[in-house]
Amino acid sequence: MNPVQRKSRSQSKMRRSHQHLKPIGSVRCPNCGAAKLPHCACNDCGYVRPGLKLSLSKDE
Numbered sequence: 001m002n003p004v005q006r007k008s009r010s011q012s013k014m015r016r017s018h019q020h021l022k023p024i025g026s027v028r029c030p031n032c033g034a035a036k037l038p039h040c041a042c043n044d045c046g047y048v049r050p051g052l053k054l055s056l057s058k059d060e
């Protein structure tokens with residue numbers, strides 16, 4: 001099936017204006033206040049949730 005009439009460049013771009021990536025959300029770490037990804041351990045302090053904290057090795 002072919003389209004009856006070709007859409008203009010503007011029409012195509014308007015249709016594709018919804019096809020974009022959403023920005024990755026970030027939350028503040030309640031422990032140290034740094035930005036971190038939700039449901040992930042904090043990069044700075046290793047905080048995940050109350051009662052769970054990962055020990056980070058900073059020897060890189």
Ligand SMILES: [Zn+2]
Nearest residue numbers: 029032042045
């Ligand atoms: Zn933190």
